[in-house]
Amino acid sequence: MSTQATVHQTKWWSGGKSPFNLEYGKLMMWYFLMSDAFTFGAFLISYGSIRFSQNYWPNPNVVFDSAPGIHGGAPLFFVSIMTFILIVSSVTMVLAVHEGHKGNRQGVIKWLAWTIVGGLAFLSCQAWEWHHLITGEHAVLVNGQVELWGQNMSHNPWGPVVEGVTYHGHHVTTPGPVAFGGYFFGITGFHGFHVFSGVIINIIMLVMAQKGVFDRRGHYLMIEKAGLYWHFVDLVWVFVFLCFYLI
Amino acid sequence: MSDAMSVHPEVVTTHDVHHDEHHVHHHKETFITKYVFSQDHKTIGKQFLITGIIWAIIGGLFSVLFRLQLGYPDQHFQILETVFGKWAEGGQIKPEFYYALVTMHGTVLVFFVLTAGLSGTFANILIPLQLGARDMASPFLNMLSYWFFFLASVIMLSSLFISTGPAASGWTVYPPLSALGQASEGSKLGMDMWLVSMAMFIVSSLLGGLNYISTILNMRTKGMSMTRMPLTIWAMFFTAVLGVLSFPVLLSGAILLLFDRNLGTSFYLSDIVVNGQILPNEGGSAILFQHLFWFLGHPEVYIILLPAMGMVSEILSVNSRKPIFGYMAMLGSLFAICILAFLVWAHHMFVTGLNPLLGSIFVLLTLLIAVPSAIKVFNWLTTLWRGNIRFTPATLFAIGFVSLFISGGLTGIFLGNSTIDIHLHDTMFVVAHFHIVMGVASFFGMLAGVYHWFPKMFGRYLNSTLGYIHFWVTIIGAYLIFWPMHYQGLAGMPRRYLDKSSWVSFTQFGELDKMITVVSIIVFAVQLMFVFNFFYSIFKGRKVTTQNPWGANTLEWTTPIRPGHGNWEGEIPEVHRWPYDYGKDGREFIPQTEPIGENESKH
Numbered sequence A: 001m002s003t004q005a006t007v008h009q010t011k012w013w014s015g016g017k018s019p020f021n022l023e024y025g026k027l028m029m030w031y032f033l034m035s036d037a038f039t040f041g042a043f044l045i046s047y048g049s050i051r052f053s054q055n056y057w058p059n060p061n062v063v064f065d066s067a068p069g070i071h072g073g074a075p076l077f078f079v080s081i082m083t084f085i086l087i088v089s090s091v092t093m094v095l096a097v098h099e100g101h102k103g104n105r106q107g108v109i110k111w112l113a114w115t116i117v118g119g120l121a122f123l124s125c126q127a128w129e130w131h132h133l134i135t136g137e138h139a140v141l142v143n144g145q146v147e148l149w150g151q152n153m154s155h156n157p158w159g160p161v162v163e164g165v166t167y168h169g170h171h172v173t174t175p176g177p178v179a180f181g182g183y184f185f186g187i188t189g190f191h192g193f194h195v196f197s198g199v200i201i202n203i204i205m206l207v208m209a210q211k212g213v214f215d216r217r218g219h220y221l222m223i224e225k226a227g228l229y230w231h232f233v234d235l236v237w238v239f240v241f242l243c244f245y246l247i
Numbered sequence B: 001m002s003d004a005m006s007v008h009p010e011v012v013t014t015h016d017v018h019h020d021e022h023h024v025h026h027h028k029e030t031f032i033t034k035y036v037f038s039q040d041h042k043t044i045g046k047q048f049l050i051t052g053i054i055w056a057i058i059g060g061l062f063s064v065l066f067r068l069q070l071g072y073p074d075q076h077f078q079i080l081e082t083v084f085g086k087w088a089e090g091g092q093i094k095p096e097f098y099y100a101l102v103t104m105h106g107t108v109l110v111f112f113v114l115t116a117g118l119s120g121t122f123a124n125i126l127i128p129l130q131l132g133a134r135d136m137a138s139p140f141l142n143m144l145s146y147w148f149f150f151l152a153s154v155i156m157l158s159s160l161f162i163s164t165g166p167a168a169s170g171w172t173v174y175p176p177l178s179a180l181g182q183a184s185e186g187s188k189l190g191m192d193m194w195l196v197s198m199a200m201f202i203v204s205s206l207l208g209g210l211n212y213i214s215t216i217l218n219m220r221t222k223g224m225s226m227t228r229m230p231l232t233i234w235a236m237f238f239t240a241v242l243g244v245l246s247f248p249v250l251l252s253g254a255i256l257l258l259f260d261r262n263l264g265t266s267f268y269l270s271d272i273v274v275n276g277q278i279l280p281n282e283g284g285s286a287i288l289f290q291h292l293f294w295f296l297g298h299p300e301v302y303i304i305l306l307p308a309m310g311m312v313s314e315i316l317s318v319n320s321r322k323p324i325f326g327y328m329a330m331l332g333s334l335f336a337i338c339i340l341a342f343l344v345w346a347h348h349m350f351v352t353g354l355n356p357l358l359g360s361i362f363v364l365l366t367l368l369i370a371v372p373s374a375i376k377v378f379n380w381l382t383t384l385w386r387g388n389i390r391f392t393p394a395t396l397f398a399i400g401f402v403s404l405f406i407s408g409g410l411t412g413i414f415l416g417n418s419t420i421d422i423h424l425h426d427t428m429f430v431v432a433h434f435h436i437v438m439g440v441a442s443f444f445g446m447l448a449g450v451y452h453w454f455p456k457m458f459g460r461y462l463n464s465t466l467g468y469i470h471f472w473v474t475i476i477g478a479y480l481i482f483w484p485m486h487y488q489g490l491a492g493m494p495r496r497y498l499d500k501s502s503w504v505s506f507t508q509f510g511e512l513d514k515m516i517t518v519v520s521i522i523v524f525a526v527q528l529m530f531v532f533n534f535f536y537s538i539f540k541g542r543k544v545t546t547q548n549p550w551g552a553n554t555l556e557w558t559t560p561i562r563p564g565h566g567n568w569e570g571e572i573p574e575v576h577r578w579p580y581d582y583g584k585d586g587r588e589f590i591p592q593t594e595p596i597g598e599n600e601s602k603h
Helices: A002-009 A024-051 A077-102 A105-135 A179-210 A213-217 A221-246 B009-024 B031-036 B041-071 B078-091 B095-131 B139-159 B189-218 B231-262 B286-319 B327-341 B356-368 B370-384 B393-416 B418-424 B428-458 B464-490 B504-540
Strands: A138-142 A145-149 A161-167 A170-173 B582-584 B587-589
Touching (some): A024 A179, A138 A161, A179 A221, B041 B139, B095 B286, B095 B428, B286 B327, B286 B393, B286 B428, B356 B393, B393 B428
Antiparallel strands (some): A161 A170, B582 B587
16 A cells, blocks of 8 residues: 555656656657658548549459459458458567566567568568459450550559440459559558568567577567557558458 | 556666766777767767758858849859859859759758758757756667768758759649659659658658657656756757657658659649640649648748747846746747647648638638747747846847747738738748748757857857857848848749749849848858858867856756766756746856755745
8 A cells, every 4th residue: 555655646747757657668669650650641641532532433342352262252351361360460469568578588489479470471461462453454445445454553444344345254344543553552562561660670579589688688678669569550450451441 | 556556667767877887987989989970969969960050051052042143133153153064054043953953942951951950959969968868768769860861961962963953843842843754854863862862851850859759758857847847848849749740741742752753653643744745644633742741841840940949948048147938838839839830731722722711720720820929929028128138149149039030920920811822822922931930030049059059069169259240140131131022022023933034013123132142142151150160169169167157057057068978977966946047036046956945935
């Protein structure tokens, strides 16, 4: 009880200590994440403003309907797996941080390794998805001719379907909004870059934990900071997922 | 329970213990670790300052040279060809190159001088010293912050020497001009270099800003509560918050612009014909870039102005030997400005076809800024009022800041009204307004800071006689240069035009333009004199012999005259009072380290 009483009298803001009882690096990480949130916010708001200024926008259930081995007919199936992987990697990160609190080096190493695996799996999925979109061939009616287009920065094959026309048994569409590709690759790419840097950070943490750096320091604060970043990257994905795949 | 609530031992003690150890057995310092890759906040601050001075000379020289052509549009100047070569063949600046010069002048002065050179310098030097900290929260990231700025500088400087010239679409780099290499020479490689340089600059500003914030929150010495901090520190704090939250948005905008330029995307481009060629881009919006740019661009002017405001508050109080008037009101105004800075960006875009209703909301929010600004001005004036003023060069520059802030602020009320702005937009009136209120005023704040803290930085004084000449020529010159531009703008003279002589209605301003040019040459020469004073005094200036030459209360004057890395020998002083106990109970000043006496009156 007595300790509690003194704690309540502690003047947190009067200097000589951290008012949030936080080590400076964690404070910096929080502010950095706020800053990064503004970067993503700017991207997503730009995307929203352009998307809603268009008369037509591709239907995500049509664009994202494939997975490795499945050619169409599985709307949002693959991206659900990706999302699941990323969320599970957040769970393993929580477990790593938890083991860090207990000072259990082996536990930290185990769960960090799983987090890295999760991050790499997500990146591999994203690489497949991009590759599939870019190299896909879709019949598009351009100036009265049918051309085979993939989805890239300057071409969008997901325009409105031309009624009554087929090409080798497939629908023929008109060109869709160009902005789609730019925003999709730009924003998911920027997020992927964050996942990639998160994986690098986690690998560094893993090596440091392996070498016993944190045991010598007596705390696993670095793991907590890496964890904050990793959770943030996951959280951003939830918004990216919402904006590109669900709406 | 106890684990969660007890004070984290690591948090409280590392800092002190760690650095005290450092102090006992000094690290071997080489020239490289002491002056080049130094992690000492004071050295990093000086690096920012000197880099800023070099940039200021470059940016200022550009303005003098293009002013030469503006004042005498039909004349040929050999010096222009000597300096600019093919860009000024026959001694006359080419119109495209004029735009490149204006762009570089703006970019260099706004970002490299008045952002990095001003808040980079003084946040670094003053935050740990005035808070009672050994160094920044992370000295290493702090060092990186400077070197990213250095990298940005190298890239921007290199862009001046490439064959297609530097970026030439204004410091605001609006697309489509900035996005299309075929549209102008300056939109070729120079523009890519501008964007990459700015990305590096944003990283630098982020690393610095995160450090400033966490240092101010975490590293205050015992007794230094938030409301005992000098106003300089509060100003630096809000500046850092503004930077951390607004620069990332510019980063997003710049990345999208880079994609539009190099990857064929259409973020900002739609329905464009260049040189008879129809571009395939469609669906983008050039206005979108303006929103992203000004979401940074407007907070940016406060990033420039707030540190100057903070330093002026401190310098005026110290040198009028009176407490700052309305400390809490000053603090509240800084906070209000910080919030409003994020809510007014579209007042730069009244003529883009902005919805008039939305425009009127931005007018309201813009005019609201007049309230905290006026509070600050009145507080500065009442601080001076009946003070025992010591007119040091620093004081004069601080008073000059207040004068310029009033003059430039009042014209902001004109421009903040969307109806009047339709007439004034993109005229010389705007140029006059922002140069006075943001450019010259912040420069005055910065110079006041240099004169005031030079003894702390280098252990010597700047020459005061040169300082007085510097002040009087600069303030008179600044008004002579920028005041007449208001009249030109009201008459409708557009900005960014090299030669206006084909308009009969502007011929009346011909002589005025000549006068402005002559004055700007004189003012520039006097700045060079200051630069001479600065470098001469570092080595040969009068030596500081007392620890506290200005009789100031703040902690930086309790350090040794030439403090080493770690700032204080022995214990860090404890703070017992606010920093503005001047002229209290019959004493001229009472340092913050002095405990409150038994019979002391309240401030």
